[in-house]
Amino acid sequence: MANPQYDIILFGATSFVGDILTGYMMSQYGESSDLKWAVAGRSENKLIETKQRHGAHNIPHLVADAANEQQMASMVKQTRVVVSTVGPYALFGEPLVKACVENGTDYCDLTGEVQWYKRMVDKYETTAKQTGARIVHCSGFDSIPSDLGVYFLQQQAQSQFGKMCKDVKLRVARLKGGASGGTVASMVNIAKEASKDAALRKELQNPYSICPQGHGFKRRQENINGSQFDEDFDQWIGPFVMAAVNTRVVHRSNALLNKAYGEDFSYSEAMLMGKGRKGKTGSRNMGWGLNIFMVLAAIKPTRWILERFVLPKPGEGPTPEEQLKGCFDYRFVGKTDDGQTIKVKVTGDRDPGYGSTAKMLGQAAVCLANIKKEDKAGGFWTPATLYQEDLIERLIDKSGLTFEVLDANK
Structure with a gap:
């Protein structure tokens, strides 16, 4: 791909997260930056409204429909990187990934749909290696902090x-934020797909489902789906809804890093629910x-009721004020095979799934644009495995995240 017009195209700029990301990109890179970026979506009127809302009058916009493969191909040929917020990705994401892979265009998104992730790897990884396209799913709250x-730990x-940790736990100490219709729609779609497909239900139980073939990992991984007491944190814990995708991404990273964390590496995620009877009750209820x-x-009838009367609709989500008040606090503990322990904290200063994820995704796209193909x-x-220390530094400097060692005991 020779001399594309743009460094980054933000596809889905009129979506809930896309709108937040557009505002963030304007605040960081504006119209006079050396970074050449544009926004794209299927409705020109909505794109113009989004640009006006954020003062992005001179930022170019492109009209393209996620379902139109020709329009996807035409769009990706004009840029070095596409960052997509158009989900649920299992319903709308494949034509864009296909176009990027076939044309050697780099791509990142914020999907948390592990079943779709696996499908894309199975269908397109061989071609991506041939064309040079770097595809990085899960570049938002799923699964950058995890x-x-x-990686930081x-x-x-x-x-x-002088060695890495054989066992690592992530425990969510605090999580304050709202849910958007897009995220809920993705969760509902996973449940819908799994209810119809026994093979998919089995796949979703495999902690190594997105690892490369021949990975060789055999250790049984802990799946926290009920109430437990965690001795390392001296608290009751409950299931963390994002663990299903985050844990699999971490295991894929270990495989791609040539098993740097170890062939017998274990990793789990859970919510800290507190001590005593209150903590136990909270973990059970979770x-x-x-x-x-x-x-x-x-179940189809109850799913219809949830979608119609209970759950937020696509395009709905936390208000700007709620996003500013949101935050997350992740605590990690790692243990080496000879008992040495290290504790790490990762935090974010906005609503995790929206205000913070938009900043993560924006910096991930810029980081991807700066990494040379060679x-x-x-x-x-x-x-x-792709962004590594470069993105950690960007997230600290520009996205309100912190990465901190709390304690290390030899």
């Missing part, structure tokens, strides 16, 4: 202990609530 958090462990929701979402070849990468 994947880069583990392992780098610190290597520096301080498990029951999540399981009940997934059952109701899988330095990283084509294929399906993860945040930890």
Whole structure:
């Protein structure tokens, strides 16, 4: 691909997260930046409204429909990187990934749909390696804090202990934010697909489902789907809804890093629910609530009721004020095979799924645009294996995230 017109095209600029991302890109790069970027979507009127809302009058816009393969191909030929916010990706995402892969255009998104991730890898990774397209799914709240958090912990462990940790846990200490219709629609679609497909239900139970073939991992991974007490944190824990995708991305990173974390590496994620009877009750309720929701979402009549009367619609989500008040606080603990322990904290200063994820995704796209093709070849990468320290520095400097070592005991 010779001399494309743009560095980055933001596809889905009129979506809920796309609108936030457009505002963030304007605040960071504006119209006079050296970064050449544009916005795209299927409605020209909505694109113009989005640009006006953020003062992006001179930012170019392109009209393209996610369902039109010719328009997708035409769009990706004009840029080095496409960043997409158009979901649910299992319903709308494949034509754009296909176009990027076939034309050697780099791509990142914020999907949390692990079943779709696997389909894209299975169908397009061989071609991506041939064309040089770097595809990086899960470049938002799913799964940058998890994947880069583990990467950061392992780098610190290597520096301080001379070895990486065999066992790592992530526990969510705080999570404040709202849900958007797009995220809920993705969760409902996963439940809907799984209810019809026994093979998919089995696949969703495999912690290594998106690892490359021949990965060789055999260790049984802990799946926290109910109430447990965690001795390392001295608190009750409950299931974390994002663990299903985050844990699989971390294991793929380990595989792509030539098993740097170890062939017997274990990783789990959960919510910290507190101590005593209150913590135990909260952890039990968290498990029951999540399981009940997934059952109701899988059954057609109850799914219809949820979508019609209970759940937010696509395009709906937390207000700007709510986004500013949101935050997240992840705590990691890692243990080496000889008992050395390190504790790490990763935090974000906005609503995790929207205000913060938009900043992560924007910097991921810029980071991807800056990585030379000769330095990283084509294929399906993860945040930890492609962006690495460069994105960690960007997130600290420009996106309100922190990465901090709390304690390291030899």
